Amino acid sequence: MPDNEAPLGSQPGGSSLPASEKSKRHPLKTALLVLLLVVVWPLGVLWLVLWILGNRHPLKSALLVLLLVLFPPLILLWLVLRILGKRPKFSLGTLLLAVLLIGSAATLWWRWDPWRVQVTFNCLPREMVRDAAFSPDGQRVVTANDDGTARIADAHTGVELHVLQGHKGWVLVAAYSPDGKRILTASTDATARIWDAETGAALVTLTGHSQAVRSACFSPDGSTILTSGDDHTVRLWDATSGTQTAVLDAKLLTHRETPDSNSELVQAFSEAVFTSAGPRVLTFTEYPWKAQLRDAKTGAALLQLKGAEDTGGFSYPVPLAFSPDETKLFFSDGDRVRIWDAKTGAELRRIEHSKVRRAVISPAGDLLASCGDHILRLWDFRTGKELAAMQVPRWGVLSAAFSPDGRRIVTGHFTFASIWERVRPESDYGVLVLPELWIAVVLAALLLRSLWRDWRDIARPTTKPQ
Numbered sequence: 001m002p003d004n005e006a007p008l009g010s011q012p013g014g015s016s017l018p019a020s021e022k023s024k025r026h027p028l029k030t031a032l033l034v035l036l037l038v039v040v041w042p043l044g045v046l047w048l049v050l051w052i053l054g055n056r057h058p059l060k061s062a063l064l065v066l067l068l069v070l071f072p073p074l075i076l077l078w079l080v081l082r083i084l085g086k087r088p089k090f091s092l093g094t095l096l097l098a099v100l101l102i103g104s105a106a107t108l109w110w111r112w113d114p115w116r117v118q119v120t121f122n123c124l125p126r127e128m129v130r131d132a133a134f135s136p137d138g139q140r141v142v143t144a145n146d147d148g149t150a151r152i153a154d155a156h157t158g159v160e161l162h163v164l165q166g167h168k169g170w171v172l173v174a175a176y177s178p179d180g181k182r183i184l185t186a187s188t189d190a191t192a193r194i195w196d197a198e199t200g201a202a203l204v205t206l207t208g209h210s211q212a213v214r215s216a217c218f219s220p221d222g223s224t225i226l227t228s229g230d231d232h233t234v235r236l237w238d239a240t241s242g243t244q245t246a247v248l249d250a251k252l253l254t255h256r257e258t259p260d261s262n263s264e265l266v267q268a269f270s271e272a273v274f275t276s277a278g279p280r281v282l283t284f285t286e287y288p289w290k291a292q293l294r295d296a297k298t299g300a301a302l303l304q305l306k307g308a309e310d311t312g313g314f315s316y317p318v319p320l321a322f323s324p325d326e327t328k329l330f331f332s333d334g335d336r337v338r339i340w341d342a343k344t345g346a347e348l349r350r351i352e353h354s355k356v357r358r359a360v361i362s363p364a365g366d367l368l369a370s371c372g373d374h375i376l377r378l379w380d381f382r383t384g385k386e387l388a389a390m391q392v393p394r395w396g397v398l399s400a401a402f403s404p405d406g407r408r409i410v411t412g413h414f415t416f417a418s419i420w421e422r423v424r425p426e427s428d429y430g431v432l433v434l435p436e437l438w439i440a441v442v443l444a445a446l447l448l449r450s451l452w453r454d455w456r457d458i459a460r461p462t463t464k465p466q
Contacts, residue, residue, distance in 0.1 A: 097447040105440055120158065120418045129412030130172050134403045135197070136180040141410050142197075143417050144174035150185045152200065155408070155419060162200030166193060172214055177239070178222045186213035192227050194239065204242035208235055215271035215319075219279075226279050226296060228272040234281050234296045246297045248281070270320035270331060272296045282320050282331065284308075293329070293342075305340050307347045319358045323381070324365040332356045337370050339381075349384045353377055358399055362406040369409055371397035376411055376420070390420060 131144035134155060141155045142164075150164040150171050169188035176183055176197060183195040192206040192213050211230035218225060218239060225237040232250035237243065250269060270282035279296035282305075291308040292301045320331045322342065330339040337351040337359040351359075356372035361381060368379040376397045378388040392413060399412040409420045 097443060097450055101440060101443040101447055120416055128170075128398060128414050129417050130170060131174050131399045131401075132410045132412045132417050133175050133401045134408070134410060135176050136178065136404055138403045138405060138408070140197075141417065141419070142174040142176065142183055143412060144171040144185060146170045148187070150174045150183065150195070152183070152197070153417075155403075155410075158419075164193075164195050164200050164202070166202050166205075167191065169212070172212065173216045175217055177218045178220060182218075182222075182239075184216050184218060184225060186216035186227060186229075188212040190229070190231075192216045192225065192237075194225075194242070204240075206235075206237050206242050206244070208244050208247070209233065215273075217272075217274060219274045220276070224274075224279075226272045226274055228269050228281065232269055234269060234272045234279070236279065236297060248294075248296055248299050250283070270318040273320055273322065275322055275326055277326075280320075280322075282318065282329075284318070293345075303342070303345045305345050305347070321359065321361060323361055324363060330359060330361075330368075332359050332370070332372075337368070339384075351379055351384050357397070360400050360402060362402045363404060364406050367402075367406065369400045369402065371400045371411060376400060376409070392418075 127146040129143045129145055132141055134141055139155055140161065141153055143151050143153070145151060148165070148167045148169060148171060150167075151160055152162040152164070153160050164183065164185065167185065167187040167189050169190075171185050171187050173186035173192075174183060175185075181197055182203065183197045184192060185195065186192040190207070190209045190211055190213060192209075193202060194204040194206070195202055206225065206227065209227065209229040209231055213227050213229040215229075216225060216227045223239055224245070225239045226234070227237065228234045234248040235244055236246040238245055270284070272279055272281040274280070280302075281294055281296040283292050283294055284290075285292070289308065291305040293303040293305070294301050318331050318333070320329065322329050327342055328339055328348065329342045330337055332338075335352060335354050335356065337353060337356060338347060339349045339351070340347050351368070351370065353370045353375075354373040356370050358372075359368055359370040361368050366381055367387070368381040370377050370379065374392050374396050376390040376392065377386060378390075379386055392411070395413040395415070397411050397413060401410050403409070407422045411418050411420065
């Protein structure tokens with residue numbers, strides 16, 4: 001070797017550059033990695049633990065565990081090896097690309113969830129939102145609150161527009177009239193009230209119940225109001241004047257089990273609802289336990305639900321609803337939602353949901369939403385298959401209602417209301433329209449390229465200088 005030629009890997013002047021010095025050429029990169037591992041990683045792990053505690057998607061949790069728990073130690077190991085002057089098997093770029101790919105996959109999966117919260121607005125601190133409903137045009141929502149008020153808010157921004165004040169107890173129900181011009185509320189003060197939906201002015205007070213009014217609704221034409229309460233009565237009212245037009249009393253339906261028995265059949269009502277054939281209500285009878293669908297005006301029995309002997313005892317009106325085509329009826333019963341054929345009385349399906357408070361059906365009749373146990377669940381109404389579960393940790397889900405187009409759901413919680421919107425792409429191309437997919441594809445291609453280069457470098461034979 002010529003005298004003036006420096007040996008391979010040496011600096012000018014003949015001194016060799018140690019491998020540890022090579023690793024310290026980029027102090028900024030080293031500082032960034034240290035910041036990532038010392039600050040960002042512990043915070044990410046803490047957030048991950050809190051998120052998993054309220055999450056019901058184990059595969060998504062596994063992806064985040066892989067992202068936040070596995071890869072940072074690998075990066076730390078790579079950094080230590082570089083500082084010690086040893087050559088890691090894979091480059092830092094490969095590890096970072098792997099982290100980004102896992103993160104992109106988790107984002108894609110999260111984006112593919114069908115429903116997400118779009119608007120959250122506070123109604124009153126420390127007060128429950130017992131009920132909520134959309135206006136017929138879907139532009140506003142009204143909430144029923146424990147502070148004795150109903151509140152009207154913009155359905156897109158959550159901005160409060162009006163506060164309806166007048167009840168002297170919890171407001172349990174809030175609903176719009178079919179034309180959207182009036183709002184109906186019901187309260188534990190044993191009254192129901194009608195309000196102007198545009199100005200918030202009180203119009204009529206319906207008095208007659210002796211205990212809390214648990215349900216209230218307009219007839220399809222908006223001319224009649226139907227209420228039911230803890231006094232075991234169902235009442236019909238003129239929606240304009242507030243005059244009571246009919247009352248169905250449970251006491252008139254009870255009778256003794258046998259002529260010489262002192263025990264009376266205990267009668268309980270469901271919430272009363274309107275159908276195209278008129279007002280309907282379910283009655284639940286103990287000793288023996290049975291459920292019957294009745295005309296809410298005359299009390300005439302129309303249908304007996306078969307297999308209702310194991311239905312739980314109720315001390316309050318049970319939430320009752322019909323499918324849009326009125327061929328099925330359903331109500332919540334403890335830890336399940338039970339669906340029945342509205343013509344034959346045969347039980348069709350049971351949907352299990354722990355501590356379910358209420359179940360509602362979409363206007364199209366394809367989705368069923370059930371709320372309870374801090375979770376809002378969506379089901380395929382025809383098959384009973386669970387489609388989605390939205391967790392609301394610590395706050396609970398007290399009520400739910402679909403928007404007129406079925407794309408949004410408003411839910412009531414302990415201190416606020418939320419509006420969920422269907423965000424899954426409905427294009428024929430499905431997931432192909434999501435930008436997160438193409439980001440993941442590009443990252444996967446770059447990762448494969450980086451892995452190939454690393455393998456090629458490892459497999460390349462090393463030649464000793466002569």
